Amino acid sequence: MPLSTLTLFNLCCNSIMETVVHKLPSFKLLNPTSSSSHYCSSATTTRTSKSFRIGSRRRSFSISASASAVRQDNPALGSVSLGHITRPDFPILHQEVNGSRLVYLDNAATSQKPTAVLNALQNYYEAYNSNVHRGIHYLSARATDEYELARKKVAAFINASDSREIVFTKNATEAINLVAYSWGLSNLKPEDEVILTIAEHHSAIVPWQLVAQKTGAILKFASLNQDEAPDVDNLRQMFSRKTKIVVVHHVSNTLASVLPIEEIVLWAHDVGAKVLVDACQSVPHMVVNVQSLNVDFLVASSHKMCGPTGVGFLYGKSELLSAMPPFLGGGEMISDVFLDHSTYAEPPSRFEAGTPAIGEAIGLGAAIDYLSRLGMQKIHDYEIELAKYLYESLLSVPNIHVYGPAPSENVDRAALCSFNIENIHPTDIATFLDQQHGVAIRSGHHCAQPLHRHLGVNASARASLHFYNTKEDVDDFIQALNDTVNFFNSFK
Amino acid sequence: MVSGPTITTLSLSSSSSSSFLFGFSSLKFSQRTRLKFIDNVNERKFTFAPLKCIRVSGFDSCSASTATEAPLAPSSELVSDKLHRLATEFRALHEPIDRVKRLLHYAAILPPADESRTRAPENRVTGCTTQVWVEAELDESGRVRFRADSDSEISKGFCSCLICVLDGADPEEVAMVKADDLSDLNVGLHGKSHSRVNTWHNVLVAMQKRTKALLPQHPQMLQPVLHTCTFSRQLQFHLLCMLHM
Numbered sequence: 001m002p003l004s005t006l007t008l009f010n011l012c013c014n015s016i017m018e019t020v021v022h023k024l025p026s027f028k029l030l031n032p033t034s035s036s037s038h039y040c041s042s043a044t045t046t047r048t049s050k051s052f053r054i055g056s057r058r059r060s061f062s063i064s065a066s067a068s069a070v071r072q073d074n075p076a077l078g079s080v081s082l083g084h085i086t087r088p089d090f091p092i093l094h095q096e097v098n099g100s101r102l103v104y105l106d107n108a109a110t111s112q113k114p115t116a117v118l119n120a121l122q123n124y125y126e127a128y129n130s131n132v133h134r135g136i137h138y139l140s141a142r143a144t145d146e147y148e149l150a151r152k153k154v155a156a157f158i159n160a161s162d163s164r165e166i167v168f169t170k171n172a173t174e175a176i177n178l179v180a181y182s183w184g185l186s187n188l189k190p191e192d193e194v195i196l197t198i199a200e201h202h203s204a205i206v207p208w209q210l211v212a213q214k215t216g217a218i219l220k221f222a223s224l225n226q227d228e229a230p231d232v233d234n235l236r237q238m239f240s241r242k243t244k245i246v247v248v249h250h251v252s253n254t255l256a257s258v259l260p261i262e263e264i265v266l267w268a269h270d271v272g273a274k275v276l277v278d279a280c281q282s283v284p285h286m287v288v289n290v291q292s293l294n295v296d297f298l299v300a301s302s303h304k305m306c307g308p309t310g311v312g313f314l315y316g317k318s319e320l321l322s323a324m325p326p327f328l329g330g331g332e333m334i335s336d337v338f339l340d341h342s343t344y345a346e347p348p349s350r351f352e353a354g355t356p357a358i359g360e361a362i363g364l365g366a367a368i369d370y371l372s373r374l375g376m377q378k379i380h381d382y383e384i385e386l387a388k389y390l391y392e393s394l395l396s397v398p399n400i401h402v403y404g405p406a407p408s409e410n411v412d413r414a415a416l417c418s419f420n421i422e423n424i425h426p427t428d429i430a431t432f433l434d435q436q437h438g439v440a441i442r443s444g445h446h447c448a449q450p451l452h453r454h455l456g457v458n459a460s461a462r463a464s465l466h467f468y469n470t471k472e473d474v475d476d477f478i479q480a481l482n483d484t485v486n487f488f489n490s491f492k
Numbered sequence: 493m494v495s496g497p498t499i500t501t502l503s504l505s506s507s508s509s510s511s512f513l514f515g516f517s518s519l520k521f522s523q524r525t526r527l528k529f530i531d532n533v534n535e536r537k538f539t540f541a542p543l544k545c546i547r548v549s550g551f552d553s554c555s556a557s558t559a560t561e562a563p564l565a566p567s568s569e570l571v572s573d574k575l576h577r578l579a580t581e582f583r584a585l586h587e588p589i590d591r592v593k594r595l596l597h598y599a600a601i602l603p604p605a606d607e608s609r610t611r612a613p614e615n616r617v618t619g620c621t622t623q624v625w626v627e628a629e630l631d632e633s634g635r636v637r638f639r640a641d642s643d644s645e646i647s648k649g650f651c652s653c654l655i656c657v658l659d660g661a662d663p664e665e666v667a668m669v670k671a672d673d674l675s676d677l678n679v680g681l682h683g684k685s686h687s688r689v690n691t692w693h694n695v696l697v698a699m700q701k702r703t704k705a706l707l708p709q710h711p712q713m714l715q716p717v718l719h720t721c722t723f724s725r726q727l728q729f730h731l732l733c734m735l736h737m
Contacts, residue, residue: 098588098589424645425622425643425644425645425646425647427621427622427644427646427647428622428644428645428646431592431646432589432592435588435589435592436589436592443621444621458622458623458643459621459622488596488645491596491599491600491645
């Protein structure tokens with residue numbers, strides 16, 4: 001049939017173009033408006049000379065002066081860096097905001113999506129949108145195949161042993177609630193202990209507060225050490241035979257610190273406790289291998305890893321998921337339904353009630369393909385360099401305090417920095433940066449109020465990077481930040 | 493060119509260079525603050541010269557008369573007038589950054605608050621990403637006097653604008669102001685996007701709540717506004733979710 005042939009042709013073009021593009025980045029740059037490629041023609045971006053970043057064969061035209069001389073000679077951050085090479089894949093970055101080039105530094109809040117993901121979503125709705133799992137007809141079979149293929153991609157991405165260990169949810173928050181209500185309600189008894197750190201995201205804390213209220217369990221929080229990183233020794237000392245589950249982040253969205261998950265899992269399993277890892281800030285930025293970490297549960301959100309919003313996932317070991325009662329009830333998660341009772345499906349279906357975010361899960365699969373082609377280790381290595389550059393550049397701003405541990409040989413920081421500048425409110429900083437310089441950062445408590453309370457502040461500003469950011473983005477940010485500081489100081 | 497209503501609380505006078513003076517009869521207002529209005533041919537454009545800074549060339553600056561003892565006029569048209577002037581002033585600033593700067597000027601003219609009093613927990617305005625405190629009390633004439641403070645200069649600017657409009661008003665007038673009336677004062681937004689409206693709205697609602705609390709014997713007149721506030725609170729909740737990701 002002509003329609004499906006054309007669609008298949010487009011799909012082939014997409015995958016070939018993507019493969020070719022990433023092997024030969026200059027190909028894409030020399031033929032940015034090739035109409036034979038669905039991939040390229042959909043990238044309709046307005047590029048001014050100020051905003052267009054060219055990689056590979058030409059030096060980048062950076063109008064902003066470098067504010068810091070540190071690491072200018074670092075080849076990892078030079079004009080052929082991963083950031084320069086991948087930027088053209090992200091149409092949204094090529095725009096002006098309030099008269100300045102957009103500098104998007106709010107990736108810890110959400111990431112941008114490459115054209116490949118946008119195409120996958122569009123293609124799903126254009127070519128084979130249909131409800132999954134139950135349909136007999138062609139479109140439904142195709143949608144089901146692609147949806148389940150996306151599940152396999154997620155499993156492979158985090159090295160789960162079986163794709164049935166991946167439950168698609170709305171986001172990481174829902175996934176944590178799933179564990180809290182399904183595993184927690186049936187396993188926690190009065191005086192059982194749930195161990196967390198004070199640096200946890202609200203989504204990791206509040207579901208357990210709700211479940212602790214219902215079960216009589218107690219929440220305990222490990223504090224920070226003098227380097228403003230979670231105190232791992234303190235955490236370990238809290239473990240006892242009363243500990244039933246340990247809920248911790250992998251990478252902190254405020255402190256940029258990284259927890260030693262493998263060791264924490266060993267200590268937890270020693271006392272018979274399970275471990276749930278909030279991997280929202282790690283899965284998008286580094287290799288995460290659930291088998292080598294040996295975690296019991298792990299959650300992440302698609303929208304932070306270049307995928308669409310509306311989908312996330314829970315990884316759970318098979319034996320744990322099999323023993324867990326349903327979370328949400330409805331269609332899809334049942335086996336047989338009678339008037340007075342129902343029987344339930346096996347995991348993962350047991351935890352996927354109702355029609356899922358089909359297109360979005362497929363989009364997540366496309367994001368995983370994109371990230372895998374770049375290579376997570378390559379992304380991680382680049383972001384470590386960028387993280388150091390951001391941190392050191394920020395320290396050059398007077399009266400600034402950057403939260404979290406300093407990067408060193410033993411300590412890696414994620415590519416984000418939360419900070420405060422004396423006598424200037426972070427919201428005022430963020431507003432001015434946006435209005436005057438087109439720089440997008442975040443200000444507030446970053447869903448970590450207990451952490452901010454511990455640090456003695458109400459709010460902080462946060463700049464967070466992803467692999468498509470460049471050294472020039474950091475330079476522009478620092479220059480804009482210095483301008484902001486001067487502006488507010490002149491009003492005092 | 494002087495135009496507009498003559499209002500006994502405010503001393504409006506013109507000089508040969510058509511600059512206007514605007515004096516507040518506010519009990520807490522600093523006597524050293526000077527404000528000028530400069531009339532443009534087509535639209536009113538207000539510039540403010542707070543303590544430290546800006547001289548606008550070509551215009552004489554006159555000292556303000558801060559008539560703290562001047563009797564308060566009937567203020568029934570005053571609040572809506574002030575709101576209108578404020579909206580016009582901000583609407584005339586086409587560059588968002590100029591609105592930020594204007595807010596900072598307003599912040600500078602906000603009467604300094606007694607931190608230990610104003611920053612009490614019960615005065616805290618909930619829902620803002622910055623810390624904002626608002627106090628209200630009735631003076632001898634039954635008008636509402638406000639004090640506000642914030643740890644953010646821009647939020648202080650918002651408070652200062654609202655106090656310019658509402659300080660010294662009748663409680664009923666305070667209750668009648670709607671969040672929509674403030675939409676023209678948006679800072680840093682394209683079109684009618686809502687994130688900063690949140691702060692305006694929160695502070696306005698706080699002012700109205702505190703005003704209501706001063707009048708326990710007249711809850712009915714404020715009921716319709718509370719319905720508006722409830723609906724707006726839903727919007728506010730959604731905005732908060734957006735802001736507090």
